[in-house]
Amino acid sequence: MRLKDTNMTAAELKALVNKYMVETYARYDFIAERAEGMYLYDEKGNAYLDFYGGVAVNSPGNRNPKVVGAVIEQMNDIMHTFNYPYTVPQALLAKKICDTIGMDKIFFQNSGTEANECMIKMARKYGVDTYGPEYYHIVTAVDGFHGRTYGALSATGQSDNACQIGFKPMLPGFSYARYNDLDDFKSKVTEHTIAIMIEPVQGEGGVHPATYEFLKGLRQLCDEKGMLLLLDEVQTGWGRTGAPMAYMGYGVKPDCVTMAKAMGGGMPIGACCASKEVAEVFTSGCHGSTYGGHPVACAAALASISEILDNDLSANAEKMGEYFKAKLIKLPHVIDARGRGLLVGCEYDIPIALDVKWECFKNRLLITAIGDNTNRMIPPLILEKSHIDCAVKIMESAIIEAVKKYEEGQRKSA
Secondary structure: OOOHHHHOOOHHHHHHHHOOOOOOOOOOOOEEEEEOEEEEEEEEOOEEEOOHHHHHHOOOOOOHHHHHHHHHHOOOOOOOOOOOOOOOHHHHHHHHHHHHOOOOOEEEEEOHHHHHHHHHHHHHHHHHOOOOOOEEEEEEEOOOOOOHHHHHHHHOOOOOOOOOOOOOOOOOOOOOOOOOOOHHHHHHOOOOOOEEOOOEEOOOOOOOEEHHHHHHHHHHHHHHHHHHEEEEEEOOOOOOOOOOHHHHOOOOOOOOEHHHHHHHEOOOOEEEEEHHHOOOOOOOOOOOOOOOOOOHHHHHHHHHHHHHHHHOOOHHHHHHHHHHHHHHHHHHHHHEEEEEEOOEEEEOOOOOOHHHHHHHHHHHHEEEEOOOOEEEEEOOOOOOOHHHHHHHHHHHHHHHHHHHHHHHHHHHHO
């Protein structure tokens, strides 16, 4: 539906949102009406270069034709049913994912945070069933982010962040260690620790990739202690980092891994994959989901994953990511351009990231800010060099304007 179909003005539509919706988002001042490839279009037909990618969702491109076609075809057959009968898209998607990433079993959910809830529950039940009722402790990373439901939020090591403030106490049974610090993780492990849970690249934590030594060290530690290695690949999964799943680029295999975002290509879906040994602790009645494995979402995911794999978008992500970082590091006030594939962070030596984000928006480039000093870019994996060149040019102008605002603020406060 578009604005012209409502008999309202843009201002009137925005007023409805302000009146009726609980607002937790800093809205961009435009109405997103349609999308295509690398672009979003507003109610006036203006094109915005999309380096947000629906928050790493639209990896095969905005409104990918194969994904759209799969959704329409499935809706003409069945839109929803409960999880007792078999459905074709669910079965085909389960095989596609497990065969591609080398895992044994999969449980479908609706989102990334639900997938992480599933993984946490599975790990805890494995600990209780295997070792005893006191074996439920999990070590996660400082500045990690795993979602906003209580289990996932409790696993999120950001106690001073708005996502936890006002919602405490968190669930017991979690400890937090410094990311990329293997010794600190070892120090947090107790006799009752059942698992270690991290992101292969911290996204909300500022775009920090795990080092090879760290991730391989965690795998070895888990093997030595009889613990599970849990990887949250909600944001890094399905081509984002230069491999189908990020762990495949590290040569490390987890016991459980979660995914969502790019998996559905624009439709809401998530999943938790596990080894057979771990998955078998889930028996009838211990976990469930009304919409998990939804036929339309599964059909979309099957098309999205196929597009990513068939067009080798992982390789394009790796190639374009290196090109992008090489361009970013040359911009003024940039002290680091980091990430894996097309999960890219650009860090400044002064706190201008939020102003850079809004200045980019004025010039119709969509990026996000992580904290005061870092911008994050997670564009569709169909990205080309021309898109990067355009984005970098806009970012350079945005940085110049943001620096002016910063320096003016410094003078006023002096």
